[in-house]
Amino acid sequence: MFIELDLQSETPIYTQLVDQIVEGIASGALQPGDPLPSIRSLAEDLGINLHTVNKAYNLLKQEGLLQVHRKTGVIVQPGGMPGVTEAFEEKLRRQLRSLAAAAAVRGMGEEVFAQESRSVYRDIITNRGGE
Template structure:
């Protein structure tokens, strides 16, 4: 699996795992209906506590990115992915606002900031050939 966690990062491990799984879905590395490793197996493979993986899976299930089946285990949502909600837009605004502010303080132009964001979006979704909608 493509997941690499940074044990020295200030970002909690469960959040890193969530982010990487969502990136995997966005890039097409994880497709709708794909099975994910069990909580125990993924925790063992990554060398982290199984409660960390369980928390990540639970939050992704609550958000609509994953489904849990008794027989199939954890799978990538086979139906429609969650849409853009007011909560998501608020989260996006908060995160981009702080990054935009730091970019401005460091002397990055608005054009450079927007171009970086656009390139990152394109790179993230390029493998699946979608527009992220």
């Protein structure tokens, strides 16, 4: 896992961490059972505070993507990922809604928007950076 932070970004650091770990799992770069750096070591590597990493790990733990134990350290959820719940569907649609409206207003058509979504999805799965 290569994590790159943009400290100038308006996106919170812990959110950037969450996003990149999720992408890592989605792409297969992180496999179920794979270990992640300890809270302290990752914080030190990235030059950020322990609590910021802890917050990101805990969010992912609550979502069922990570296991955080004293014994095992931090590992990618080995026993199968959460799945598409009703709550997740709702959240996904709510966020897509905002993006779709902004796109539509600027004249981006339905097909282009759907194709854009498909393209971004494929970029993640095929492990590419996206640029």
